[in-house]
Amino acid sequence: MKSDGKVLLVGGGAIGMLSALLLGLSGRRVCVLDKEATGRESSWAGGGIVSPLYPWRYSAAVTALAHWSQDFYPGFGQRLLDETGVDPEVHVTGLYWLDLDDEVEALAWAQREGRPLFSVDVAEAYQQVPVLGGGFKRAIHMPGVANVRNPRLVKALRAALLAMPNVELREHCPVTGFIQEEGRICGVTTADGEIRAERVVLAAGAWSGELLKTLGLTLPVEPVKGQMILYKCAEGFLPSMVLAKGRYAIPRRDGHILIGSTLEYAGFDKTPTDNALESLKASAEELLPALKDAEVVGHWAGLRPGSPEGIPFIGQVPSHPGLWLNCGHFRNGLVLAPASCQLLVDLMLEREPIIDPAPYTPARLLD
Template identity: 75%
Template sequence: MPDTLITGAGAIGLQTAYLLAQSGQQVTLLDQSATGQESSWAGGGIVSPLYPWRYSPAVTALSHWSQNFYPGLGERLLAETGIDPEVYVTGLYWLDLEDEAEALAWAAREGRALSKVPAAEVAQAVPPLGAGFSSAIHLEGVANVRNPRLLQALRARLQQMPNVQVIEHCPVTGFVRDGERVVGVRTERGEFLADQVVVAAGAWSASLLATLGLSLPVKPMKGQMILYKCAEDFLPSMVLAEGRYAIPRRDGHILIGSTLEDVGFDKVPTDEALASLKTSAEALLPALADAQVVRQWAGLRPGSPEGIPYIGPVPDFDGLWLNCGHFRNGLVLAPASCQLLVDLMLGQAPILDPTPYLPAGRMGRV
């Protein structure tokens, strides 16, 4: 019987499994589909919240820890698996912000290298940028990670570890209990037992916990994106304006995102979103008007109040732990979230004060 069973094999579940296995635990990781095919795959991979100054200190703390961790994680996974997650440091420009003064004040408090930049300087630094932007702020050192490759590398690393079992296409339908203790999960393939169970099922976490009579305020929020292919040196930096962003990959792919739609578990891309995203793309980078959209897709973010994830034990259900509800920031918050959870599970000194993330007092009953 494994020490820990994790349901959900996205960025959160994979990194939680990785850390627990490194500590010597036997880990089983279950997913309802293939590894890393939901919101972790569908996002843009910016290693920063889109507007970090608009979030609570709880999100900021996880974000700062993870941002410092990602370059080393990328190098380690490349060395261990031969798969490069492509942690690409480009910096990020925000254009024509309404709350620019608040952003600069936040940066001063947090010691972040965010600075106001003249529009002419931005035009010189980012040649394909559209005209008409009057103000900009810039944060150097911000990276993006090629999230599908990060997920592939994590999956490959877990496959190398003899104390990890990954089981795909195995939906979890409920929990196995021994009195007040959760001792496993029920699936379409039968029961899987473990000493501890971690729910890292993203937008599906709430429906799973509802089988225990628990009400978790996490719901799916649809996001659609489109992808262009340009020359490798087309876009030297990430840019963001009016809620839409452009992210360059090293090989010239440009991601444009994203929508934010409250439509339940619908993941079907729409023509309306395509038109809206193309309009945003061409306003940011007019040359994209002559480029072809390579792909359009949608994912379901695990929306939660204030975007603060649930990390820690579930009260009154011994053996049950949560690591879910990261909303738009699952990828950037994953390293810190997973390390914090593992610290709590193993009784180690936590990397951060866990209080803001604990499920206690933040959940109800169905």
């Protein structure tokens, strides 16, 4: 890649903005395009747990990205705060899983991978999380798990990019297609006209597959709707994240409690529903009975970029030189973002990659 070559990032979520930040820090000229305001889709809507919900159920490809990213977040959050004044609130609380069906597999995974996940007496879980609902029989605990306040993370990333003279943000600029000349992708078409660059990175989340269709390419990335609700409690009400029966509770530092999440295949519909609201409230009250008397202060839906096995596509599209992908992270976009973006930049700049890039190559499933 030419040292002065311009890179277009299509998609201004956490993946797109962090890719742009790393490319910008390497001295490249970067332009980030987003159809709306940056960071307002799944990056804003998710819970921000810096771990897959059930890490032992994923392939080694997801595990490799997650391990690298988990170690990256605390220092990264502090750097963003120092540089932008916006605190992403990387909050280390640990996580309790309760009454898991596959607890044996979880503990075997932890031993194999060298991760700090332990079986604990359920009495310990109740001692550490006194507001926990009754009736749980078993618990496992990972003490170092953090959550990041994702709306503030994307706000901090945006502020960091705006401060960089070699990075441009173009919001409310939907991309309609790609410019292809002499067998190469050399830019995109937008409602505002053509924008050209040496390379184009598609990081448009759930919309990535739709954009690739304009090139006659089929990528198995599809929207998967997730709904969440938010309560406001006293600070310190919930000292640890907890997860049971597929639903989780995430505490923020100021007492807000996130409860999530549904998993719905409903196309690009992001409408919150009453059925999901009632289901999430029931889960919340089973996990934390005191929430029965608390007010739901937020209810929203977002669209995850679903992909086979949740393995993202990272790398150049072989049939279309100049076009790169960083998409398809499914439920783990924020978890995997640091490693995914570093791997992309390593490949683009022909550096030694942080991990083996083979499992993520777009060629594996792109038709």
